[in-house]
Amino acid sequence: MTHEAGRGLSRRGLLGLVGAGAAGLAVGGTGGAVIANGVAGIGTSGAAASYPFFGEHQSGIVTAAQDRLHFAAFDLAASATADDLRELLADWTFAAARMTRGLEVTEDGAVGGSPLAPPDDTGEALGLPAAGLTITFGFGPSLFDDRFGLAARRPAALEPLPRFSGDALDPARSGGDLCIQACADDPQVAVHAIRNLSRIAFGRAAIRWSQLGFGRTSSTTTSQVTPRNLFGFKDGTANIKAEEPDAVAGHVWASASDGTAWMAGGTYLVARKIRMVIESWDRTRLEEQQRVIGRDKGEGAPLSGGTEFTALELDKPDDDGTPRIAADAHVRLAHPTVNGGARLLRRGYNYVDGDDALGRLDAGLFFLSFQRDPAQFVTVQRSLAGHDALNEYIKHVGSAIFAVPPGAPAEGASIGDPLFG
Amino acid sequence: MTHEAGRGLSRRGLLGLVGAGAAGLAVGGTGGAVIANGVAGIGTSGAAASYPFFGEHQSGIVTAAQDRLHFAAFDLAASATADDLRELLADWTFAAARMTRGLEVTEDGAVGGSPLAPPDDTGEALGLPAAGLTITFGFGPSLFDDRFGLAARRPAALEPLPRFSGDALDPARSGGDLCIQACADDPQVAVHAIRNLSRIAFGRAAIRWSQLGFGRTSSTTTSQVTPRNLFGFKDGTANIKAEEPDAVAGHVWASASDGTAWMAGGTYLVARKIRMVIESWDRTRLEEQQRVIGRDKGEGAPLSGGTEFTALELDKPDDDGTPRIAADAHVRLAHPTVNGGARLLRRGYNYVDGDDALGRLDAGLFFLSFQRDPAQFVTVQRSLAGHDALNEYIKHVGSAIFAVPPGAPAEGASIGDPLFG
Numbered sequence: 001m002t003h004e005a006g007r008g009l010s011r012r013g014l015l016g017l018v019g020a021g022a023a024g025l026a027v028g029g030t031g032g033a034v035i036a037n038g039v040a041g042i043g044t045s046g047a048a049a050s051y052p053f054f055g056e057h058q059s060g061i062v063t064a065a066q067d068r069l070h071f072a073a074f075d076l077a078a079s080a081t082a083d084d085l086r087e088l089l090a091d092w093t094f095a096a097a098r099m100t101r102g103l104e105v106t107e108d109g110a111v112g113g114s115p116l117a118p119p120d121d122t123g124e125a126l127g128l129p130a131a132g133l134t135i136t137f138g139f140g141p142s143l144f145d146d147r148f149g150l151a152a153r154r155p156a157a158l159e160p161l162p163r164f165s166g167d168a169l170d171p172a173r174s175g176g177d178l179c180i181q182a183c184a185d186d187p188q189v190a191v192h193a194i195r196n197l198s199r200i201a202f203g204r205a206a207i208r209w210s211q212l213g214f215g216r217t218s219s220t221t222t223s224q225v226t227p228r229n230l231f232g233f234k235d236g237t238a239n240i241k242a243e244e245p246d247a248v249a250g251h252v253w254a255s256a257s258d259g260t261a262w263m264a265g266g267t268y269l270v271a272r273k274i275r276m277v278i279e280s281w282d283r284t285r286l287e288e289q290q291r292v293i294g295r296d297k298g299e300g301a302p303l304s305g306g307t308e309f310t311a312l313e314l315d316k317p318d319d320d321g322t323p324r325i326a327a328d329a330h331v332r333l334a335h336p337t338v339n340g341g342a343r344l345l346r347r348g349y350n351y352v353d354g355d356d357a358l359g360r361l362d363a364g365l366f367f368l369s370f371q372r373d374p375a376q377f378v379t380v381q382r383s384l385a386g387h388d389a390l391n392e393y394i395k396h397v398g399s400a401i402f403a404v405p406p407g408a409p410a411e412g413a414s415i416g417d418p419l420f421g
Numbered sequence: 422m423t424h425e426a427g428r429g430l431s432r433r434g435l436l437g438l439v440g441a442g443a444a445g446l447a448v449g450g451t452g453g454a455v456i457a458n459g460v461a462g463i464g465t466s467g468a469a470a471s472y473p474f475f476g477e478h479q480s481g482i483v484t485a486a487q488d489r490l491h492f493a494a495f496d497l498a499a500s501a502t503a504d505d506l507r508e509l510l511a512d513w514t515f516a517a518a519r520m521t522r523g524l525e526v527t528e529d530g531a532v533g534g535s536p537l538a539p540p541d542d543t544g545e546a547l548g549l550p551a552a553g554l555t556i557t558f559g560f561g562p563s564l565f566d567d568r569f570g571l572a573a574r575r576p577a578a579l580e581p582l583p584r585f586s587g588d589a590l591d592p593a594r595s596g597g598d599l600c601i602q603a604c605a606d607d608p609q610v611a612v613h614a615i616r617n618l619s620r621i622a623f624g625r626a627a628i629r630w631s632q633l634g635f636g637r638t639s640s641t642t643t644s645q646v647t648p649r650n651l652f653g654f655k656d657g658t659a660n661i662k663a664e665e666p667d668a669v670a671g672h673v674w675a676s677a678s679d680g681t682a683w684m685a686g687g688t689y690l691v692a693r694k695i696r697m698v699i700e701s702w703d704r705t706r707l708e709e710q711q712r713v714i715g716r717d718k719g720e721g722a723p724l725s726g727g728t729e730f731t732a733l734e735l736d737k738p739d740d741d742g743t744p745r746i747a748a749d750a751h752v753r754l755a756h757p758t759v760n761g762g763a764r765l766l767r768r769g770y771n772y773v774d775g776d777d778a779l780g781r782l783d784a785g786l787f788f789l790s791f792q793r794d795p796a797q798f799v800t801v802q803r804s805l806a807g808h809d810a811l812n813e814y815i816k817h818v819g820s821a822i823f824a825v826p827p828g829a830p831a832e833g834a835s836i837g838d839p840l841f842g
Contacts, residue, residue: 017703068608068635070773075780110653111719115708122703123653123718124771127646187489187608187635188649191773195782199703206780212773214489214608214633225548228609232531232544282438282543282620287536297544298532350545352491352612352633354774359496359627361616 009106009120009200012084013091016202017105017120049132049185053097055407056265057253058415060134061345061370062242064221066183069213069349070190071271071366072198073140073176073400074205082148082420088204089416092137092180092197093408096415102130105196122199124192131186135193137415138179138269138402153419155260157268157373158403164385166396173273173398176208181269181368187212209398211273213349213366220347226300226308230276230350230363231393233293234300237308238331240345251343254372262418265406267370270344270377273351273398276364281393292389294329302331314338328389339383342376344369364394374401430527430541430621433505434512437623438526438541470553470606474518476828477686478674479836481555482766482791483663485642487604490634490770491611492692492787493619494561494597494821495626503569503841509625510837513558513601513618514829517836520610523551526617543620545613552607556614558836559600559690559823574840576681578689578794579824585806587817594694594819597629602690602789604768608633630819632694634770634787641768647721647729651697651771651784652814654714655721658729659752661766672764675793683839686827688791691798694772694819697785702814713810715750723752735759749810760804763797765790785815795822 009017051059076085095105104110109120144154160175182193191212198207217229218236222243229235240247256264281289290296294303294312303324304313314332318324325332336343348367356362371377385391405418430438472480497506516526525531530541565575581596603614612633619628638650639657643664650656661668677685702710711717715724715733724745725734735753739745746753757764769788777783792798806812826839 072776111707111717113707115711116706118704119653119707119710119718121653122651122699124649124651126649126653126719188771191635191651191771191782191784195699195784198780198782207776207782208780210776210782212635212775214612214635228545228547230543230545230612232540232542232547278543278616283539285537286532286534286540289540290536296532297540298547350609350612354633355493355628355631359619359629361612361619361628361631363612363616 009091009094010087012087012204013200014120016200016204017118050102050130051100051132051134053100053135053408054410054413056409058136058404058407059100060136060181060183061252061267061347061404062220062248063134063183064224064242065216065218065347066132066134067185067216068183068187068190069366070182070187070194070210071213071368072180072194072210073208074178074180074201075208076143076147076177076205077203080147080204082150084204085148086414086416086420088201089137089419090414091200093414093416095197095200096135096137096193097411099193099196100130100133100135102128102133105200122192122195125189128186128189131184131189133182133184133189133193135197136181136269136404138181138404139419140176140178140400140402142175143177150419153262153421155263155403157258157260157375158401159374161270161374161399161401162378164381164396166385166391167399168395168397169399170397173209175400176402178205179269179271179400179402187214211351211366213351215350217348217350217365218346220345229365230278231281231289231293233289233295233297234308236346237295237300240343247343248345251372251376252345252370258373262421263403263405266418267372267404268374269402269404270367270369270371270374271398271400271402272367272396274365274367275362275395275397277393277395278363279360284393291326292330292393294325294331303329326389328387330384330388330390333383333388334380339379342379344371344376344380370404430512430515431508433508433625434621435541437621437625438539471523471551472521472553472555474521474556474829475831475834477830479557479825479828480521481557481602481604482673482688482768482825483641483669484555484604485645485663486637486639486768487553487555488606488637489604489608489611490787491603491608491615491631492634492789493601493615493631494629495599495601495622496629497564497568497598497626498624501568501625503571505625506569507835507837507841509622510558510840511835512621514835514837516618516621517556517558517614518832520614520617521551521554521556523549523554526621543613543616546610549607549610552605552610554603554605554610554614556618557602557690557825559602559825560840561597561599561821561823563596564598571840574683574842576684576824578679578681578796579822580795582691582795582820582822583799585802585817587806587812588820589816589818590820591818594630596821597823599626600690600692600821600823608635632772632787634772636771638769638771638786639767641766650786651699652702652710652714654710654716654718655729657767658716658721661764668764669766672793672797673766673791679794683842684824684826687839688793688825689795690823690825691788691790691792691795692819692821692823693788693817695786695788696783696816696818698814698816699784700781705814712747713751713814715746715752724750747810749808751805751809751811754804754809755801760800763800765792765797765801791825
């Protein structure tokens with residue numbers, strides 16, 4: 001490696017923080033050592049939770065879904081070289097590991113440096129706890145084109161997603177060379193993370209698109225209450241949970257035997273910005289809403305009977321012999337039994353991006369899923385895109401896929417190490 | 422009154438909920454009585470907090486600033502009459518009083534009505550506590566034009582704000598006939614409130630613009646820690662606090678002697694969307710950031726010395742005889758002593774609205790202040806607009822002013838009653 005990851009930010013990273021105009025200044029406050037923590041799950045709960053950055057897998061995947069999200073996709077600068085990319089990922093690793101501990105991006109970075117230099121850290125998270133912050137990095141398919149000599153390293157599974165029926169994608173809200181998912185129980189902490197990582201990238205990479213999410217729409221542990229999406233329905237009841245080790249191992253983590261050795265312990269992230277046509281939905285009668293979803297709205301129980309966590313009985317007929325869960329119900333078409341067993345770890349967020357020209361809230365679901373193979377998502381989404389009764393009320397407007405490498409094992413390693421072999 | 426406020430939603434309000442297409446349906450679930458609460462301050466803290474809707478003043482003003490905001494400005498429909506306006510405000514009162522108790526907009530409105538009708542309530546807050554929700558209503562200057570026969574009722578103090586030096590206002594993000602400020606400790610609860618009040622208004626009023634805020638930037642009680650804005654500085658240290666009854670009475674609540682009898686117990690709300698040029702700010706050296714603000718960044722202490730809550734010494738010189746707090750420092754120009762004693766109750770929020778075409782975060786401060794007389798804001802803003810060193814790093818892009826009527830005193834009263842006399 002050309003850069004000693006874990007020892008501090010690179011010169012380029014520091015230049016990003018202080019700005020090109022200050023390049024001649026000596027800048028201080030770069031000596032902070034990362035407090036490595038190899039123990040899985042030191043997190044408690046609430047604002048005081050802290051999750052380890054280093055480990056076999058990246059945090060922010062099977063981690064209990066935090067309440068808030070700031071997600072950003074980045075494109076590398078036209079001038080960026082492979083060395084720049086490697087250095088950027090080492091810088092991001094250094095800063096991310098610190099921030100997930102509730103620390104500034106460099107030691108005393110907000111106010112402890114030279115008064116004659118711009119602070120290394122923007123400071124709005126000063127005094128706030130870690131708030132369960134996790135920072136998860138991913139690599140888009142475009143990173144493996146001919147710019148950085150990585151074409152041969154491209155995971156075979158990492159292809160741009162196919163076009164799905166009904167897609168209305170905005171290219172400016174789709175794709176990206178790199179992504180960062182910052183989740184926390186305090187939005188100020190998540191925003192601080194994306195902002196400071198974006199500063200560090202200055203001159204090397206810039207935000208292509210970003211998304212704030214205000215409410216989680218999935219549980220990833222059995223201890224979490226199932227949240228509701230903006231259709232008012234419980235979402236993620238049947239999600240993969242951290243407490244299901246076989247499901248996590250089988251459906252979430254990539255293995256060397258999948259064909260790309262460096263992705264072992266990693267996973268693939270799909271992001272879909274799904275606008276909800278909430279005015280139409282809101283005028284649909286309750287019975288129809290429940291038929292479309294295939295669950296009752298109050299309890300979240302399948303229409304085939306039982307309570308929230310009762311398994312679906314897809315063939316159970318009504319008195320007149322038709323299936324209680326309709327042929328085009330969302331839960332049926334998303335169910336593993338109709339998708340060759342495919343399951344996803346969902347980790348999406350509700351969003352409201354203000355309002356549109358007609359005075360309607362611009363709102364929906366920022367869908368995020370993690371899966372061992374993108375084919376799992378493609379299978380489920382093909383099933384939904386073709387027939388889901390919910391399609392009348394949603395529009396997919398953004399899309400991206402990223403290879404999420406395994407965790408950096410310990411201090412001194414970079415999240416980019418597996419990429420370069 | 423033509424409408425029995427507090428007994429249920431009007432027929433028009435229910436039509437808004439179910440949609441024009443369902444006008445012929447009988448709709449159920451409208452009998453819910455509002456649980457009135459005249460006791461000031463039953464709120465505790467955190468997610469379980471609940472503030473009374475009814476009372477002398479509206480909640481959401483001196484109420485301990487909650488963490489999250491959804492604010493919306495509405496315009497009346499071209500077809501709306503004075504009766505429509507009166508009925509809308511009664512409907513909003515009914516629904517708001519319920520939601521601030523953690524209830525649905527009508528009794529069992531999310532799932533307990535007829536399955537053949539659209540639910541009265543959109544349901545995404547089902548199972549969530551009140552989360553400290555407050556809903557605060559205001560009337561814009563345009564409400565008092567010739568459309569509703571209210572010209573003679575217009576408070577003399579309610580004029581459109583003058584143009585300030587440097588204003589770069591977007592008319593589409595400014596003004597409005599009516600406003601609703603929803604604050605809560607859970608953003609899903611605040612979003613649910615605005616969404617459902619917007620539904621109730623269907624056919625009578627529509628959202629003109631709206632804004633989500635993710636982090637409070639002011640304390641309104643002495644028990645709250647001073648938060649930080651996106652410049653990384655503590656904000657609102659010198660704010661009016663609920664525990665200062667003389668300041669609240671003198672600077673926040675309008676009185677009959679101010680010239681508009683029906684505004685007694687009300688106040689005036691100014692909203693300013695202030696975009697921060699955070700990239701430029703982030704490249705400014707710490708010393709200069711502190712000089713611009715007039716406080717140190719870490720502690721929030723005035724540059725004239727002391728700790729966070731030490732009073733400013735505006736004349737205290739440095740060794741070379743120049744004032745330690747610069748002539749153009751933000752805290753100096755905002756200080757009551759240079760503004761004829763004018764003070765504001767600030768209650769703003771940090772916002773991030775995604776990113777712009779250059780890959781920069783579209784972020785800033787959604788400034789909200791409450792004052793007895795808009796002239797207080799005008800005085801302070803004239804002082805700032807002309808000379809504030811901070812102007813290099815901010816841009817005012819939205820602006821609005823509203824008369825905030827007194828609280829509806831008890832169940833059965835409408836927030837609109839004082840308007841119609």
